[in-house]
Amino acid sequence: MPLRQSIRLGSYLMKQKLRRREKFPILLELEPLYACNLKCAGCGKIQQTHDWLKQRMPVEQAVAAVEECGAPMVSIAGGEPLMHKEIDEIVRQLLARNKIVFLCTNAVLLPKHLHKFTPHRNFAWMVHIDGLRDRHDQSVCKDGVFDQAVDAIKQAQAAGFRVMTNTTFFDTDSPQDVIDVLDYLNDDLHVDNMQISPGFAYEKAPDQEHWLGPDETRQLFRKAFGDGRRKRWRLNHSPLFLDFLEGKVDFDCTAWAIPLYSLKGWQRPCYLMDDGYVETYQQLLDETDWSKYGRGRDPRCANCMAHCGYEPTAVVATLGSLRESIRAAIS
DSSP states (O other): HHHHHHHHHHHHHHHHTTOOSSSSEEEEEOOOOOOSSOOOOOOOOGGGGGHHOOOOOHHHHHHHHHHHHOSSSSEOOOOOOOGGTTTHHHHHHHHHHTTTEEEOOOOHHHHHHHHGOOOOOTEEEEEEESSSHHHHHHTTTTTHHHHHHHHHHHHHHHHTOOEEEEEEEETTTOOHHHHHHHHHIIIIIISSSSEEOOOOOOOOOOOOSSSOOHHHHHHHHHTTTTTHHHHHHHHOHHHHHHHHHSSOOOOOOOOGOOOOOOOOEEEEESSSEEEEEESHHHHHHHHHHHGOOSSOOOOGGTTOOOHHHHHHHHHHHTTTTTHHHHHHOOO
């Protein structure tokens, strides 16, 4: 992250520690719609009923959820957020409240809507890239999307925007696949930062066969990160989370730190699992039995090593260690 954002996040985390808050948000996943212009194999959002797919969250409701939660960072997802007619107004209002905003998109519609947005130090496009051309197009189940996404990234960069990418890996990916796509994003496209995550067995996803288990995840990233490669990639992760992916450390899940707010309310317990909804973030904290979730507790969590559950644990562990804080600062 840019230094100013890292300092701000560190200051926020320190305040929570001084206040002795046990549970607090770090990043809010905001879904102002479920509709999407693609039908990706690993996503089940568009499995919602037609009535839900037609709905769009009002600007006031989206902003109120962010203010209620209090997280310093907001990731706007969906569905495809650029299908929301007022998505630019949601972004403007969040930036006016000094939030760090990531707008997630498959980038197909980005060139059409780019003019509605203005570069801002706290704003970045988060473009979904699941591998190089053939691999990505296979993942999104449509030919030509990789080239569209790459062209959109270049247009956004030329317009002065920060651009990040998010890549999910499956059991069909080899360590060389990881290396190839991260080298391309880092050295050829020169995106500002990259996020990575092992695929989670999302229960409504069309593809239910190609998820990574913990041992497979550790082996994949251990080999891909070898020879010091991970140090030269601009990965938007704490060193401890990357250690976690390699199997050097293990963590408990802290899903409460990256809550999801969607058209249906606050989703329990996390972005990837749906055990019902509550009206307020405080209800989510107070009325969810967090001890039931995580690997070794809930069978549905057995293969999960996703950043939405484990990156917050790594971030808090970093703050609690002078050695790891220094390591994160210089990595």
